Amino acid sequence: MTKIRTPIIIVNCKTYSEATGKKAIELAKVAENVSLETEVCIGLASQFVDIAPIAHTVSIPIFAQHIDPVKTGSSTGHVLAESVKEAGAVGTLINHSERQLKLVDIEAAIARARETGLVSVVCANNTVVSAAVAALKPDMIAVEPPELIGTGIPVSKAKPEVITGAIELVKRINPDVVVLCGAGITKGEDVAAALKLGTEGVLVASGIVKAKNPYKVLLEFAEAITKA
Amino acid sequence: MTKIRTPIIIVNCKTYSEATGKKAIELAKVAENVSLETEVCIGLASQFVDIAPIAHTVSIPIFAQHIDPVKTGSSTGHVLAESVKEAGAVGTLINHSERQLKLVDIEAAIARARETGLVSVVCANNTVVSAAVAALKPDMIAVEPPELIGTGIPVSKAKPEVITGAIELVKRINPDVVVLCGAGITKGEDVAAALKLGTEGVLVASGIVKAKNPYKVLLEFAEAITKA
Amino acid sequence: MTKIRTPIIIVNCKTYSEATGKKAIELAKVAENVSLETEVCIGLASQFVDIAPIAHTVSIPIFAQHIDPVKTGSSTGHVLAESVKEAGAVGTLINHSERQLKLVDIEAAIARARETGLVSVVCANNTVVSAAVAALKPDMIAVEPPELIGTGIPVSKAKPEVITGAIELVKRINPDVVVLCGAGITKGEDVAAALKLGTEGVLVASGIVKAKNPYKVLLEFAEAITKA
Amino acid sequence: MTKIRTPIIIVNCKTYSEATGKKAIELAKVAENVSLETEVCIGLASQFVDIAPIAHTVSIPIFAQHIDPVKTGSSTGHVLAESVKEAGAVGTLINHSERQLKLVDIEAAIARARETGLVSVVCANNTVVSAAVAALKPDMIAVEPPELIGTGIPVSKAKPEVITGAIELVKRINPDVVVLCGAGITKGEDVAAALKLGTEGVLVASGIVKAKNPYKVLLEFAEAITKA
Secondary structure (H helix, E strand, O other), X not given: OOOOOOOEEEEEOOEOHHHOOHHHHHHHHHHHHHHHHHOOEEEEEEOHHHHHHHHHHOOOOEEEOOOOOOOOEOOOOOOOHHHHHHHOOOEEEEOOOOOOXXXXXXXXXXXXXXXXXXXXEXXXXXXXXXXXXXXXXXXXXXXXXXXXXXXXXXXXXXOHHHHHHHHHHHHHHXXXXXXXXXXXXXXXXXXXXXXXXXXOEEEEOHHHHOOOOHHHHHHHHHHHHHOO | OOOOOOXXXXXXXXXXXXXXXXXXXXXHHHHHXXXXXXXXXXXXXXXXXXXXXXHHHOOOOEEEOOOOOOOOEOOOOOOOHXXXXXXXXXXXXXXXXXXXXXXXXXXXXXXXXXXXXXXXXXXXXXXXXXXXXHHOOOOEEEEXXXXXXXXXXXXXXXXXXXXXXXXXXXXXXXXXXXXXXXXXXXXXXXXXXXXXXXXXXXXXXHHHHOOOOHHHHHHHXXXXXXXX | OOOOOOOEEEEEOOEOHHHOOHHHHXXXXXXXXXXXXXXXXXXXXXXXXXXXXXXXXXXXXXXXOOOOOOOOEOOOOOOOHHHHHHHOOOEEEEOOOOOOOEHHHHHHHHHHHHHHOOEXXXXXXXXXXXXXXXXXXXXXXXXOOHHHOOOOOOHXXXXXXXXXXXXXXXXXXXXXXXXXXXXXXXXHHHHHHHHHOOOOEEEEOHHXXXXXXXXXXXXXHHHHHHOO | OOOOOOOEEEEEOOEOHHHOOHHHHHHHHHHHHHHHHHOOEEEEEEOHHHHHHHHHHOOOOEEEOOOOOOOOEOOOOOOOHHHHHXXXXXXXXXXXXXXOOEHHHHHHHHHHHHHHOOEEEEEEOOHHHHHHHHOOOOOEEEEOOHHHOOOOOXXXXXXXXXXXXXXXXXXXXXXXXXXEEEOOOOOHHHHHHHHHOOOOEEEEOHHHHOOOOXXXXXXXXXXXXXXX
16 A cells, blocks of 8 residues: 555645644544545655654655755765665655755756655656656656645646646656646645646645645545546 | 763764664664763764654654754755654754755754754854854854864864864853864774863764774763763 | 945945946946045945956946855856956955855855955844854955845834844954945935944945936935935 | 857866956957867857956857846846846856756746847756756757866767767757767867767867967867868
């Protein structure tokens, strides 16, 4: 059940107080319950310090929110792919709009993920950048126009052409890459719209983490996938 | 025993394979044993993902290797002071020479540590920078000339004037700051020399982590303190 | 007349279209005229590419807006102190809130300015950071709370305690440093207030560059100094 | 003659003392002479402060070594495309290995160059990164394995597969992009080898700037192109 399958919902905990420490574990249990009920793959991208306790508690795929393009050795304060893996993560976000990297470091971080068996989910802000990322051969690309993040205006409805355009460019360069979309997704219908556009899942944060009832909204998301 | 006392030895795990995951826990146990035997305060600055498992296992002070100057909220991939605290750390390194920060971010990170009850240990590369850091009111400053890091040439012997100069400038600006020193420390006599220069402890990495017998070397370090 | 004297008004061109290329030269001539009329020292911090043409045309002190802490050699795309000097600048801003540097790079940039005979004007966002900068021994510190930049709300009136607090801390650490203030300064009375608080001048941008009549406003600023 | 044609030789002045200020103008004159004699297009990527004086003196294409992805306004210390253009440059390097950018900033800088009519020459360190850059639609890509920069070991001979691989990937993604190569090029035969591999020119720095007789070596380079 920690295996990653598509379509996938990845819940990004960011540094939200509602998704830190014990609360992150509670959220992971909610995600696990919805995943068990619906058989939809639901991953959680937790803060670094929460990876081990969460991975210990639940059987859903846990992602780091970032890794650094460093190797074992003298990299104080950096996030080593091997450590993230040993702590129990199965994948990692890379280049989230809140944690952007230099181009060469994205390439190196993808390589480090590949070497250590972590699934790489690289974020891109628009179609052209998505195409560039595709050339770097990540496992997944999450297309997220940053101007929509946290707005509740779903990218799948407000800017469908960004998603379809990204998919077209990405698939031409690298047909193996899984494309997700994110930003502003708060309802099941947003998820359904995202799948209809050709994505294989969503990256969501406040839509779940800040929901009054995360279980209910996540269930709605998952059912949008099972019905698709 | 998780309380921080001076003189203190802080062992920096960096991203060394010898101090990652299970091996980091082993190293923490070694540190705990030496601390119990000698009653010298020994802290461990572990990788982020290892903080919780280590803090769960041992009763020595655990430090993060870095925190970001962010608050709870939308800071994907960043290290939140509150999370580090909840995971079990009692302090954090800031501005290690391998993870340097902008001046304003050092100030903000110190403030975040203060707000969350984490002991801040800010690294500085020379006397003048140590003085600047002192003005920012951290709890501790670790003076580490980067050109000596990992060399086995102890700063306390090779550049004693950097240490004494830093202590003099630091104390004039802020007499409450604890000054540690680091870089190249591999023997008990290097620790003794550091204390003689007026520091209240050492920050050490490869000297312990890469030692054939970390227990033996750490014991030598601790005994240099008890004999001082 | 290219010598720097205090009190001083430094006009920061930023990347404003009103202060780029030919328009920057026009602005420099305005500054020169006001300086000649009032005998107040007025400097101009221009974009890098405009330094040489401006320095060729007028006899007021020209500053770079930034230098990198690099030496001659392989630093493509960086700003070398020697080049800035040879182009005709007599000083440089360092660590402006729009171009912040790591702590060690501020120290290194100040050292590079000193070595090449450039006057260093280091920006600081608050009292504590001003104190830290003072320990690095720049020639001048410009205290600029970033939240007031471009607002027209003068720091000298809205937050006088930031300025007086900065001066007190700075002078205790390093009595030789000249303290300027900036942010929100648009009138002669703001300049007068700044001097009354103990500063030796102002760093101003939009207040002059975006003024309908830069000559008139700059004259008002200069007269506030001559009357002080 | 300031028009850019291919094949092209671009000489990168870096921050070499031999290519700063008056010496940069001398080098530009040498480049102009060789260009006039051989009718080969030779560009010079000078330091920012030297662009205007050089562009005033010679009629060869001048490049900036970097631009920032900023617009006119409040970007103190940054390099504005419009300013570089007005100073007389016709193009700019972007993402040189000594001045690397975040992925989104490379895209934004290319867009700024396009908007202002500057030819964008984006540097890439290997084949995969070259492919990613191609998706961002720059005018030219300079493939430069950083481990060969300044070594005198020409990429066109030591790692021909990096160049041919880059050309193949780049052309598949974007057939309009001009591919140059760089790193370690010191002789006419290295230039000939580069053209034979399918590049349309070279980016060179120390091979010309640090040559005992830059005129002679540059002539050798240009003749390798005319004979190709």
